[in-house]
Amino acid sequence: MTTIKDVAKDAGVSVGTVSNVINGARVGKEKKILVEQSIQKLGYEVNTLARGLKTQKTDYVVVILPELENPFFSLILSNIEKALSERGKQIVICISGGDAEKEAKFINLAKRNKIDGIIGITYSKIDKYLTDSMAFVSIDRHLRTDIPYVSNDNLAGGRLAAENLCLRGAKNLLCFQTISSLDSEVRNRRRGFEQYCIDHGVRYNCAEFSETQGSSIYTSFGSRNLIRNVLNAYVNTDVDGIFASSDHLAVVICEEARKMGKHIPEDLQVIGFDGLRLLNYGSPLVSSIEQPVELLARTCVDMLMKILNHEEVHSITNLPVRFVEGGTTKKMER
C-alpha cells in the first residue's frame, strides 16, 4: 500500500505539503503539480481510517430502520440515501426489527466508529442510550426535548381521512390502529380523526389491536387473526368508513372485509395512511393519506447537516399530507 510518505519521497517534498495538496490548502504551483504526478504514478489513495483517527469524523451516517421489507421504510431509506449521498455522506444501515437492544448496540457502535450522525425511525425506548454527544435526528417520534424530530402533519392527516370519508357519504366511522402507534407522533393521526368527527358531529369509534412481536411487526400480515377479530366486532354494525393507521393495515382490512362479504367501496370505504403504491411506482394500493416521503427525507438530512454544523435546529412536524384516491373510497362528483 502506498502512503503519504511514499508520495512525499517520490515528489521530493514533505508529507505536510502532500497533505496540503490533498486537502486543497495553498501550495506552490510547481510543487502541487509534482505531488499530483506522484499521486497518479503511485496510485495513492488516502487512508480514511488514519484521517478519521485524527479528525474524529468519518462521513458515515447511520440510518436506523425497523424493517426493510416494508416498502414504506425502504422508500424512506431510498430518499434519505439520495439526500445524504449528495452531501458526500455514506450510509450504514441498522435494521432493528423494533428491538431496542439492537438499536442501542448500534448507537454504541456508531459512537465507537466515530460515525458523524444518526437518522432514526424507532419505536422503542432508546432515550437512555443516546448520549448527548451524538448528532441524532428522529423521524415521527419525540424522543427527548433535546433531540429534534421530523414528521408529517399527522393531525391534519387524521382530519383529512375523516373528512374524505364523510364527503363520500360515510356516516359511521371507525379508526383502526395498532397499539404500537400510540407511542409516537403517529398517535396524532387518531387525534385529528377524532377532532374532525367531534367538530362535525360524526358518529365514530376507535379500535386498536396489539401487533404480535416478531418477524413482521410493522406489516400487519402476521397479525391477521387479530385484525379479523377486531373487524368482526364492527363489520356487522353499520360502520361504513374505516380509517386505518397504515396502508399495510388497510390492505389487510380490505381483504378480510371482502371475505366477510362486504363490497368495497360500496358497503365500506377504507382509507389508509402512507400513500404506498404498487411496486412503489404504480397506482395507489388503497385510498390513503400520502406522506411526502421525499420531503421528509430531505428535511431530516438538512437537519442533521445543520447539527453537524453546530447550527441551531428545531423539530418540524407539519410536513404536508394529501388524500390520494386508490379505489377503496367512492368517486366524488366534481
Added chain:
Amino acid sequence: MTTIKDVAKDAGVSVGTVSNVINGARVGKEKKILVEQSIQKLGYEVNTLARGLKTQKTDYVVVILPELENPFFSLILSNIEKALSERGKQIVICISGGDAEKEAKFINLAKRNKIDGIIGITYSKIDKYLTDSMAFVSIDRHLRTDIPYVSNDNLAGGRLAAENLCLRGAKNLLCFQTISSLDSEVRNRRRGFEQYCIDHGVRYNCAEFSETQGSSIYTSFGSRNLIRNVLNAYVNTDVDGIFASSDHLAVVICEEARKMGKHIPEDLQVIGFDGLRLLNYGSPLVSSIEQPVELLARTCVDMLMKILNHEEVHSITNLPVRFVEGGTTKKMER
C-alpha cells in the same frame, strides 16, 4: 473520551495488558478483573478507527444495489442484512442507479475505508475498477473469471415458465424482456424458455425493449410507452402466453393488455420472474417464477466469509426456483 491509556492508568497496569484483556489474550486473573472494573467504571470503548488503522479491517461490508425502490432489491438487501449482521458485519449501502461511475467511486471508497468486502448486484461494466485485492461477490452476473458469483437457476426458471404456460393450455408463447437483461445471467431465462419451446415443438416469439435510462430503469414503469408498442405488435396475433423477464414488467404488461381489451388469464396468460408479493408479504402480484431470495442472500454472505477466510470458493448458479400461482395464469386441474 476515555482511551486505553486511561484504563491502564486507572487499573494500575500497562496498556499492553489492557489490550490483551480486550482481545481475549492470556492475562493474569487478578489483573484481568482489575482492568474489567476500570473499563466499566470509565465507560471505555475501543476506538475502531484506531484498531482498523492497525489491523486494516473494519467489519464493514459494502452492498451495491441498483435501486432501493424496487421491492426485489430491498428484499435482497433485507436478507443480506440478516445474514451479515449475524456475522457481526455492518453494511454500507451503495445505490448505484445503474451508474458504473458511481459504482466505481464506491469501490474506491471501500478500498480507502478498508472495508472488508463487497457484495454487488450490478449490471454495468465495472470489471476494470475491481482490484484483485478486494473481496467481491457478485449476484446474477459473471464479472470476471476470478470473481465468484451467485445466481438462481435461471435456465430452469425459463423452462419452468414455458412449461407452466403450456400446461395451462397456451399454444403460442412470447418471451418479453428488457435489453439490459441480456448482459447478465438473467439472459439464461430466455435460453431456458427457448429450450423448452424447441424441445416440445411449441410456437414462440421473443420480444425485447430497451429501457430508458434514468430514474427508474429497473422498474418498467418509466418505459410504459415502449412496452405498449411492443405489446401492440403481438396482442392481436394469437399469442396467448407471455413470459416476462421480471414481475415489474409482468405487472405493466397485464395492465396494458387489459386496456387493450384482453382478459387475463382467459385470453392471455402471463408469468413473471422474481416472485414478488403484495407489500412483500401478501399474495403474489402475478404468476411468477419465484427466486429463493433468502437462500441467495445467505449464499452470497457465506461465500464472502470464505473469501475473507482465504478459503477457495466457486460460483454457484443453481439455486432452485419454483412456479407460484398469482392469478395471471389459469387454474390447473389436479
Added chain:
DNA sequence: CTGTTAGCGCGTTCAC
C-alpha cells in the same frame, strides 16, 4: 509557502 513534528488510539513487538 514549506518542512518538521507531535499526537490521534490502538496493537504488537520485544525485553523483562
Added chain:
DNA sequence: GTGAACGCGCTAACAG
C-alpha cells in the same frame, strides 16, 4: 505474564 516503546497513516500546528 507484563510493560515500555514503536508504528499504523494522517492532520494540524508551528517554525522557518
